[in-house]
């Protein structure tokens with residue numbers, strides 16, 4: 473790789489994380505960076521997920537970049553197309569497109585100690601950089617269950633994150649697996665047009681009424697003319713959301729009002745007590761992500777919907793057989809089965825100073841310091857990394873905290889004339905012990921549900937156990953004392 477230009481920074485992934493970091497670099501005057509994205513466009517989650525009904529569940533006055541305000545949101549909780557357009561617009565507006573290579577997948581990234589740089593193999597050729605920012609997303613690798621007999625299935629099958637728009641489902645017999653955040657958005661959209669919908673629900677979710685509403689044109693005008701008003705709305709949403717973190721991690725009594733809201737919602741929308749019992753979760757509220765919908769219960773009570781609780785025992789050529797042995801003829805099988813957050817393929821592709829990959833070091837339980845840096849992997853900044861996910865607020869807020877930390881790391885390197893930073897293993901260890909101790913009492917760990925927050929070793933490697941302002945405070949400054957720094961050879 474002798475003749476390859478060595479960028480100051482290479483960023484992998486063009487979602488909110490990678491794109492936001494690119495914008496912040498540009499704003500800070502760093503121009504020598506490259507942003508690669510395996511998809512055909514920027515947008516990440518919001519490019520990949522095009523299923524009907526796809527919508528954010530945090531109001532976009534908060535779920536957007538603080539440095540790229542948008543007064544034009546047409547709903548409190550915008551639909552996917554508008555969020556994607558916002559991200560595309562950010563890429564254009566902040567001059568990121570000339571740095572961006574779409575359709576470019578990272579195949580391998582190796583830390584070359586002698587040269588103090590990362591060498592990247594991608595589907596469009598080699599790259600090199602002093603610092604590697606991995607922003608591959610947490611919810612970017614679809615998870616599909618292995619269904620016995622699936623290889624015989626002759627109908628159409630797809631995951632919600634890879635929606636097949638050529639199959640318009642009209643009049644079709646559809647099996648949809650899952651009753652989580654995605655299923656709740658998809659089902660009300662497709663139920664009116666499918667012939668029959670067999671909905672395979674393993675665990676019912678807690679659902680509260682949606683508070684979405686259009687944003688009046690006058691309000692948008694006001695936001696344009698008085699930016700402080702939108703900032704105020706952002707702060708208000710942030711504060712309300714943060715109060716939930718108190719309940720989740722400190723005092724569950726705080727969550728009782730939300731539980732009551734969910735129970736009343738169920739009672740109001742589902743008159744049949746037997747069905748209500750099947751739709752009542754047997755675990756604590758917030759143990760899994762809470763769901764907003766005013767259309768889910770009406771949709772699943774429609775005459776063309778069967779709610780199946782016994783799972784899928786077998787798939788045949790044109791049918792599925794449920795756990796009670798009932799065979800159901802189907803044309804299309806849809807997986808609304810979520811993602812594999814703790815088993816990201818990129819972890820197998822990034823190799824640190826002793827040649828081991830992140831996956832080999834992690835052994836199924838991802839760990840980092842501040843969810844961002846990993847011992848043994850110099851000059852690597854991992855975004856939306858281990859234990860940075862939230863159950864109550866905007867991931868963009870977490871990502872912006874990581875941008876600040878990353879920028880300060882670069883700034884510190886320049887200031888100290890350092891060519892390498894690597895978190896000290898003991899710092900990472902103490903940090904993770906603290907997180908796990910705090911998580912032990914959280915509703916996620918003790919609320920009686922199984923969830924994707926737990927990795928294959930049964931460890932919660934996903935959730936941040938506190939307020940987001942604590943995370944922001946801890947990432948505000950690059951704490952050089954927690955790192956081994958080395959100057960250029």
Ligand SMILES: Cc1cc2nc3c(=O)[nH]c(=O)nc-3n(C[C@H](O)[C@H](O)[C@H](O)COP(=O)(O)OP(=O)(O)OC[C@H]3O[C@@H](n4cnc5c(N)ncnc54)[C@H](O)[C@@H]3O)c2cc1C
Nearest residue numbers: 485487488489510516517528529530577578608609866867
């Ligand atoms: C349907 C859905 C709804 C959501 N709604 C909300 C919400 O309302 N509020 C909220 O806070 N969060 C929500 N999330 C979480 C959401 O993922 C984050 O808010 C945010 O979009 C994460 O941004 P990111 O850039 O870290 O990851 P992503 O948006 O996932 O982007 C990562 C990018 O990295 C690319 N990539 C991965 N590996 C490689 C590779 N090897 N080479 C090149 N490129 C690669 C991927 O293709 C992807 O484009 C939602 C997630 C989903 C799936």
